[in-house]
Amino acid sequence: MNVQSDLDSRQVTVTVNGKQESLEVEGRTTLADMLRQEFHTQGVRVGCEHGVCGSCTILFDGEPMRACLLLAVQADGHEIKTIESMADGNKLHEIQEAFSEKHGLQCGFCTAGIILSVSELLERCPEPTDEQIYEILGGHLCRCTGYQQILQSVRLAADMLLEK
Amino acid sequence: MKPVAFKYLKPATVEEATAFLAEYGSEAKILAGGQSMMPMLSMRIARPSVLVDINEIAELTYIRAADDAVAIGSVTRQRRLGDDDLVAEQVPVLASALKCMSHPQIQNRGTVVGSICHGDPAAELPAVAIALGAELTACSQAGTRTIPVAEFYRGYYRNILEPDELVSEVNFPAMLPGCGWSVVEISRRHGDLALAGVASLVAFAGEEIDHVRIACFGLGKAAHRLVDAESLLKGQRTSSELFQEVASLVSSSVKPMDDSHASAEYRRALAAELTQRSLFEAIERAKQGAAS
Known part of the structure; x- marks a missing residue:
C-alpha cells in the first residue's frame, strides 16, 4: 500500500462565474467544497453530500449537476456557474425576481440550486410545459414551500424572460 | 462525509486507462459519471487507494450504429438516451427507461455503462439491457472480450469483471420491427x-x-x-x-x-x-x- 504515501495534490485551472483561476487541490476534495472554500461562492449549499437533495447543484459546462458528486480535480478545464453569476450587481436576474414575487422560497437553502436548474431549462426550452418544470424540480428537495409557489415562480420567470 | 485520501489518475485514452488498471489492480476503482461511486466514496463504503477517472477519455463518448445494434461508449451520459435519434429509432425502450430513472441533474453526469456496471439491483438499465440481449465490451492489456449483460452479475453489486478490465462499450441489439x-x-x-x-x-x-x-x-x-x-x-x-x-x-x-x-x-x-x-x-x- 505504498500508494497511500504518494498522495498528490493537483494543479487545476477552472473558470468559475467567468473568471479563470489556477489552484492546487487534493484529489478527494469535492467540487462543492472547493467552490465554497477556495472560491467563496457560498451559494453552493451543501446539504446531503450524496446527490439526493440538490442544494449544491451548479452548472458544469452549462448543464445542471451535483457539485457534491464531482471532484474538484474534475473541473480542470471546465466552466462552472454558481448562483453568484445570476444577478447583475444589485439587479436580480428575472428568475430571482420571479421567485421573490411569487414567494418561491422560505428558508432559501434549496433555492440557489433550483434557480440554476431552472435557468438551464428556460434557456433550452423557453416555454416549458408543467411536466418539464416538474421534471427539473424533481431533482431538488424543498421542505418549506410545498413546490406550488416554486412552480408559479418558474412560470412567471418564463413569461418575464419571453417579454425581455 | 469526505472520501478517504486516494491517488487520482486521469487517463486520456483507453490504453492509458488499462495500463493504470494493470498496474494497480484491485487497489483501483474506475470513476465514470460518479453518481453512485461518489456517494460510496463520501460515505466510505468504497475506499480505493487509486481512482482512475475515465471522464476525459474522449474516444469513449459516442452513440453509433453497429451491425443491427446501437453501440454506446462508456462515458456517454444517460441524458443522451432521451435526445438521440438512433436510440429513438432502434432501441426506443431505452428512452422509456430514462423516464423512470433519476433526475436530469443526475442523468447529465451519470453514464449508461456506469449504471450497468454498478449493477444496483433496483436500477432500470441493467434489466433493460438484459431484456434487449445487450453485451459489454471489456478491455484490458491482455485483450478484449464480450460479456452478455445477462451473464455479467454475480449477486449483490458483484460482477465478473477482472480488476484490470475496463468496460469500454455497451452494445444494444436493435429491437425487432413491430416489437x-x-x-x-x-x-x-x-x-x-x-x-x-x-x-x-x-x-x-x-x-x-x-x-x-x-x-x-x-x-x-x-x-x-x-x-x-x-x-x-x-x-x-x-x-x-x-x-x-x-x-x-x-x-x-x-x-x-x-x-x-x-x-x-x-x-x-x-x-x-x-x-x-x-x-x-x-x-x-x-x-x-x-x-x-
Missing part, C-alpha cells in the same frame, strides 16, 4: 430507485406472441431475466387468464429482499402487478406498431 416495449416500476417518488420494476419486449406473428423478453429489477440480488414466464407466453394468444398465470409464476419465482423501503412480501405482490402492467403496455405498443 412493443415497456418499462414500469413502483417507487416512492418519481426518480427514486424502484421498489420493484419490470421491463418487457413483445413481438407478434399474427395473433400469437412470437418473441418475448421479460426482465425484472428490485426483485432479487441483481436484475435478471424471467425465462419461465417467457416460455409460458411464447407461441400463445393473449388472454387475461394467461397474464394472471404468468404474473403468479413471476411472483412466486422472484427472490426479493426485505429492506427499509419495502418488505419482500410487498415486493412479490408488486412483481405480479407490474408483470401484468408491463405486458399490457408492451402488447399495446406492438399492436399499434403493427397497425401503423
Whole structure:
C-alpha cells in the first residue's frame, strides 16, 4: 500500500462565474467544497453530500449537476456557474425576481440550486410545459414551500424572460 | 462525509486507462459519471487507494450504429438516451427507461455503462439491457472480450469483471420491427430507485406472441431475466387468464429482499402487478406498431 504515501495534490485551472483561476487541490476534495472554500461562492449549499437533495447543484459546462458528486480535480478545464453569476450587481436576474414575487422560497437553502436548474431549462426550452418544470424540480428537495409557489415562480420567470 | 485520501489518475485514452488498471489492480476503482461511486466514496463504503477517472477519455463518448445494434461508449451520459435519434429509432425502450430513472441533474453526469456496471439491483438499465440481449465490451492489456449483460452479475453489486478490465462499450441489439416495449416500476417518488420494476419486449406473428423478453429489477440480488414466464407466453394468444398465470409464476419465482423501503412480501405482490402492467403496455405498443 505504498500508494497511500504518494498522495498528490493537483494543479487545476477552472473558470468559475467567468473568471479563470489556477489552484492546487487534493484529489478527494469535492467540487462543492472547493467552490465554497477556495472560491467563496457560498451559494453552493451543501446539504446531503450524496446527490439526493440538490442544494449544491451548479452548472458544469452549462448543464445542471451535483457539485457534491464531482471532484474538484474534475473541473480542470471546465466552466462552472454558481448562483453568484445570476444577478447583475444589485439587479436580480428575472428568475430571482420571479421567485421573490411569487414567494418561491422560505428558508432559501434549496433555492440557489433550483434557480440554476431552472435557468438551464428556460434557456433550452423557453416555454416549458408543467411536466418539464416538474421534471427539473424533481431533482431538488424543498421542505418549506410545498413546490406550488416554486412552480408559479418558474412560470412567471418564463413569461418575464419571453417579454425581455 | 469526505472520501478517504486516494491517488487520482486521469487517463486520456483507453490504453492509458488499462495500463493504470494493470498496474494497480484491485487497489483501483474506475470513476465514470460518479453518481453512485461518489456517494460510496463520501460515505466510505468504497475506499480505493487509486481512482482512475475515465471522464476525459474522449474516444469513449459516442452513440453509433453497429451491425443491427446501437453501440454506446462508456462515458456517454444517460441524458443522451432521451435526445438521440438512433436510440429513438432502434432501441426506443431505452428512452422509456430514462423516464423512470433519476433526475436530469443526475442523468447529465451519470453514464449508461456506469449504471450497468454498478449493477444496483433496483436500477432500470441493467434489466433493460438484459431484456434487449445487450453485451459489454471489456478491455484490458491482455485483450478484449464480450460479456452478455445477462451473464455479467454475480449477486449483490458483484460482477465478473477482472480488476484490470475496463468496460469500454455497451452494445444494444436493435429491437425487432413491430416489437412493443415497456418499462414500469413502483417507487416512492418519481426518480427514486424502484421498489420493484419490470421491463418487457413483445413481438407478434399474427395473433400469437412470437418473441418475448421479460426482465425484472428490485426483485432479487441483481436484475435478471424471467425465462419461465417467457416460455409460458411464447407461441400463445393473449388472454387475461394467461397474464394472471404468468404474473403468479413471476411472483412466486422472484427472490426479493426485505429492506427499509419495502418488505419482500410487498415486493412479490408488486412483481405480479407490474408483470401484468408491463405486458399490457408492451402488447399495446406492438399492436399499434403493427397497425401503423
